[in-house]
Amino acid sequence: MQANYTLWLNGNSLVLIDNSVSASRAEALLDVQLAAYLTAKKGHAIQDAAWHKEYLRVQGGFGCNIATLHCGTPVATQASASEPWQILRDRLLAGVLGTLREPVAECLDAYSAQPDAAIEQLLWVECVRPPDDKGISHVRVELRLILADSSVISTELGFSTAEKLTADWLRQPLSLASGHATRQFDGNYQTHEKVIHSISAGLHDSIKLKQMQYRSRVRTFVSSGAQNE
Template identity: 55%
Template sequence: MQANYRLWLNGNSLVLIDKAVRATRAEDLLNVQLSAFIAANNRHAVAVPEAAWHTEYLRIQGSFGCSLGTLQSCSLPQPGAAVIEPWEALQANLLAQLPSTLQAPVAECLDAFRAKPDEAVQQLLWAECVQPPDDGGYSQVHAELRLILPDSSIISTELSLNIAALLGPTWLWQALDSACVQAGRQVDVHYLTQDKLVDSIGAGLCNTLKVKRAQYRSAIRQFPDKELKHE
């Protein structure tokens, strides 16, 4: 049996891509997201709440063919929550947006990644997602988990926090004290892909990001691992 998904680190995002998505389209969609991430970083600080940054991030993706379908946002921590577990929050919100037929296979892939996290990827993800504490002692966290479906539509969930804690490379798996959170939110986004526009800009965007891809993108592996030996 073939592995179902490939997983990429792309800027501050972990991106699961269904293997039914052709390689050139997957590359184009990763480039659209990465270009939006870099441009938003260059123009706005990633602060929480990061309205200006996020508006720019969405705008650029839309101009390159990944338009906003739906967006939902909620504040963190949730009432009564003693801790915030970043990975659990990201995974739960992503799965909640999926049809029931996809929830189990996607969960299996995400659980496999959690069971065997790549140390180099953890370091890169930490460097992109977690800013050092400011003068008030608050670290800013901004991370994203997204899934690219066979029809090239994209399901995404983003987690943003200001937290009074010094976070290390394993922050993604930590139970963070919600009492230390100054501000936080989670945003769920569904993107619709305009195929003709993505195709028309694909080669140019790939050339523009030639250097940046090596800096910001890493292929992790296919999932589930247990099936790779049969390929």
């Protein structure tokens, strides 16, 4: 099945967007998410439960409401070492309908096979907090899919580790800190077109300068193979 998606970096998230979503709609949804990320980041540490609560609240206020949310500990963390990317990939695909799962998996695997070092460095800055006084680094990262109908599937991973994180931290097998909770949030969002349309211009203008710092287009997947535009 043909893959037809574009991958974006947006705050602490990698966002895969169906290319049938209009450019204006895609930008509006990215703006909503980025505004929520910046607001949560301003008021709370990424490892705090209040960070996630604020992240969801702001999105809801801008017309992107969480419809279902499941919070738990990833099964993969029961092993001796866990790769953040593999956990995110598997959980996102678990929420994708069968007919779409193959092309989405193809895009994710193509990116993983040829990651963008510059993008992952930017992602590192937003996702990873330097070791605290006990040598523990706290991490929060999200993988998100925007479907053709503008609905959103998301999986977020928050964890802590005493290991030194490498440049390839997303695919680095990690032993997670047992004294800190590891949480995965699997969510489905419903978007309200009228609300998003009414606020999109003002929201875009308010975070225009931030977009240059926190958002980058990573790669477009245009066929059964992955190609760069």
